Amino acid sequence: MTPVLVARDVRKDFPNGDEVTRVLSGVDLELASGELVALLGVSGSGKSTLLSILGLLLTPTSGQIHIAGERVDDLSDRGRTLFRRRRLGFVFQAHHLLPDFTALENVAFPAAATAGGITSEIRARAADLLRRVGLEARMDFRAPRLSGGQKQRVAIARALINEPVLVLADEPTGNLDRQSAEQVLELMREMNRDQGITFLICTHDEHVAAQCSRRIQLSDGRVESDTGAT
Amino acid sequence: MFAFTVARRYLLSSPGQTGLLLAGVALGVTVFVFITALVEGLAVRLTDEVTANSAHVSLQPQTRTARILEAPGLRAEGVALVSTFQRQQIREWRQVVALARAQAGVAAISPQISGSAFLVRGEAVQPVSVTGVEPESLDVVSPISTRIVEGRAQFGADGILIGRRLADELGLSAGQPVLLRTDRGAERLLTVRGIYRTGLQSLDERVAFLSLRTARPLFRLPEGVTNIEIKLDRPEEARALARFLEEATGLRSTPWQEKNTSLDDALIAQGQTGRLIQMFSLVSIVIGVASALVLSAYRRRPEIGIMRAAGVSSGFIARVFLLQGLMIGLIGALVGCATGYGVSAWLASLTGPDGDPMLPIAPERGGYPAALVLTTLGAVLASLLPARAASRVDPLEAIQQ
Numbered sequence: 001m002t003p004v005l006v007a008r009d010v011r012k013d014f015p016n017g018d019e020v021t022r023v024l025s026g027v028d029l030e031l032a033s034g035e036l037v038a039l040l041g042v043s044g045s046g047k048s049t050l051l052s053i054l055g056l057l058l059t060p061t062s063g064q065i066h067i068a069g070e071r072v073d074d075l076s077d078r079g080r081t082l083f084r085r086r087r088l089g090f091v092f093q094a095h096h097l098l099p100d101f102t103a104l105e106n107v108a109f110p111a112a113a114t115a116g117g118i119t120s121e122i123r124a125r126a127a128d129l130l131r132r133v134g135l136e137a138r139m140d141f142r143a144p145r146l147s148g149g150q151k152q153r154v155a156i157a158r159a160l161i162n163e164p165v166l167v168l169a170d171e172p173t174g175n176l177d178r179q180s181a182e183q184v185l186e187l188m189r190e191m192n193r194d195q196g197i198t199f200l201i202c203t204h205d206e207h208v209a210a211q212c213s214r215r216i217q218l219s220d221g222r223v224e225s226d227t228g229a230t
Numbered sequence: 231m232f233a234f235t236v237a238r239r240y241l242l243s244s245p246g247q248t249g250l251l252l253a254g255v256a257l258g259v260t261v262f263v264f265i266t267a268l269v270e271g272l273a274v275r276l277t278d279e280v281t282a283n284s285a286h287v288s289l290q291p292q293t294r295t296a297r298i299l300e301a302p303g304l305r306a307e308g309v310a311l312v313s314t315f316q317r318q319q320i321r322e323w324r325q326v327v328a329l330a331r332a333q334a335g336v337a338a339i340s341p342q343i344s345g346s347a348f349l350v351r352g353e354a355v356q357p358v359s360v361t362g363v364e365p366e367s368l369d370v371v372s373p374i375s376t377r378i379v380e381g382r383a384q385f386g387a388d389g390i391l392i393g394r395r396l397a398d399e400l401g402l403s404a405g406q407p408v409l410l411r412t413d414r415g416a417e418r419l420l421t422v423r424g425i426y427r428t429g430l431q432s433l434d435e436r437v438a439f440l441s442l443r444t445a446r447p448l449f450r451l452p453e454g455v456t457n458i459e460i461k462l463d464r465p466e467e468a469r470a471l472a473r474f475l476e477e478a479t480g481l482r483s484t485p486w487q488e489k490n491t492s493l494d495d496a497l498i499a500q501g502q503t504g505r506l507i508q509m510f511s512l513v514s515i516v517i518g519v520a521s522a523l524v525l526s527a528y529r530r531r532p533e534i535g536i537m538r539a540a541g542v543s544s545g546f547i548a549r550v551f552l553l554q555g556l557m558i559g560l561i562g563a564l565v566g567c568a569t570g571y572g573v574s575a576w577l578a579s580l581t582g583p584d585g586d587p588m589l590p591i592a593p594e595r596g597g598y599p600a601a602l603v604l605t606t607l608g609a610v611l612a613s614l615l616p617a618r619a620a621s622r623v624d625p626l627e628a629i630q631q
């Protein structure tokens with residue numbers, strides 16, 4: 001089976017005055033379809049940087065990346081935007097919902113912007129996702145009127161609206177209390193289990209990592225250990 | 231279009247700010263409309279005053295100096311001699327009048343004999359400019375018969391109409407005789423039938439009206455006339471008609487604008503001042519819209535970042551901001567046009583103690599299409615910069631903020 005993601009020798013240097021800061025110094029990574037992967041590492045080890053590169057939000061200094069069989073590291077800006085829309089989902093530590101829109105509109109947004117509006121089909125899909133994250137009673141609430149955990153659940157539903165093959169989550173439970181974090185994590189496990197969506201979750205939280213099927217440890221800009229791969 | 235929905239939602243999300251911005255745009259448009267209505271109204275009033283009391287097109291014979299060159303066989307002195315004795319005249323004036331009358335937009339025509347003369351009463355002598363008219367055409371160039379303050383607007387066999395000031399200078403009143411001596415050396419005792427006051431100094435002080443029939447022997451013109459004066463329904467069409475008549479008749483044909491070049495200059499200067507103010511109000515609208523939207527784009531960086539991360543195109547983001555500019559421009563312009571019209575109409579309705587309007591405003595000439603188009607265009611232009619900034623937000627940077 002083709003892997004969902006293949007990264008080969010990914011490097012990233014940040015210019016820093018006259019010098020460069022090397023953050024990633026040759027990351028090799030392969031994710032199979034349906035995996036639930038925790039990305040671990042001390043603060044500053046480059047987890048967020050790697051996630052951004054894999055999410056096509058940041059270009060690597062060198063290295064090759066294939067997602068769903070397509071080469072993506074050499075795409076144009078436009079091509080990257082299009083690819084993100086078709087294939088990827090994001091969940092960030094801060095939810096970043098659109099404050100002027102309802103929960104349902106927030107979920108529908110990534111699909112509606114291309115479809116020219118919230119079509120009945122998109123609405124149905126968004127409503128279904130909100131039902132699955134347990135927010136059917138909050139669909140018409142504007143974002144600021146939801147609790148932190150609810151907002152993050154809306155963000156997960158939003159990440160799934162375009163039926164991505166890979167969801168990248170950067171400390172999705174970082175801002176949440178124990179109970180909300182548990183709910184959010186359980187949700188991702190469920191989506192992973194039921195729909196076979198691959199999740200790459202970057203986290204500091206041992207508890208989160210323990211629930212994942214595979215853990216990748218990042219250190220000094222490289223993959224230090226990789227356990228539980230299928 | 232979804233971008234439209236988003237733009238509208240953005241504008242409605244802070245009604246106070248949007249309201250203030252709209253008020254600013256509307257105020258700018260109000261100024262634009264008011265100034266336009268004032269400048270136009272002033273132009274209309276000035277033009278009306280001039281065109282009400284002058285002919286719109288004047289026809290005269292071509293000056294003869296040109297003909298001297300055309301006739302090499304004749305001695306120049308001979309021609310000059312002839313033209314001194316023989317008045318320049320329009321002999322075929324009846325055809326010319328018929329031709330002019332057949333043109334669309336011609337309101338009235340007055341064939342005239344104009345010349346210089348003296349009015350003599352006892353010791354007193356006053357130079358006058360005499361206008362011989364057909365009695366029914368007396369009011370063609372300026373209204374006279376309605377301005378009679380003494381006697382009646384009738385010529386009879388030997389009648390003359392003179393202005394109030396001239397009458398005062400000669401101590402004349404209606405019904406009294408006065409001697410008219412023309413520059414052709416003819417003289418006749420006439421009766422003052424009526425005295426008028428038009429308020430125009432030149433008319434009241436230096437002009438006298440005769441019937442064409444009375445004028446003929448006095449100016450030794452048994453058939454012809456010296457000039458034909460034409461009034462139009464629409465004075466602004468004078469140039470076109472003048473050009474046509476000049477070509478058709480060979481007569482020298484002068485539109486009123488050429489006799490009033492200082493009015494033209496004044497109107498142009500006034501128009502330029504108006505345009506300057508219009509431009510300033512547009513510039514202030516553009517600056518206001520641009521700064522408000524630049525601020526909004528900055529404030530919304532994180533959400534723009536998340537939209538971009540989710541695969542929303544930069545073009546969509548740009549459209550959201552351009553549409554905000556468009557809506558602000560359009561709504562602001564509509565509101566501004568309405569208030570501008572309201573203010574202008576109210577000011578136009580104010581009258582002074584004499585019952586005349588105090589300000590010469592033309593509320594229906596507020597330049598509404600221009601205000602609408604320019605404001606909307608300006609607002610869209612103003613949103614280019616914020617739209618560009620918003621569409622170039624780097625998703626990663628915005629999210630990490």
Ligand SMILES: Nc1ncnc2c1ncn2[C@@H]1O[C@H](COP(=O)(O)OP(=O)(O)OP(=O)(O)O)[C@@H](O)[C@H]1O
Pocket residue numbers: 014015021023041042043044045046047048049050
């Ligand atoms: N735009 C940038 N310019 C320069 N250096 C950067 C930039 N972004 C990240 N870095 C550096 O790269 C290193 C890795 O950062 P990154 O955010 O990927 O770490 P992380 O593993 O996600 O840390 P944390 O667990 O604290 O979130 C850090 O030392 C950081 O200073």
Ligand SMILES: [Mg+2]
Pocket residue numbers: 047048049170
């Ligand atoms: Mg990080």
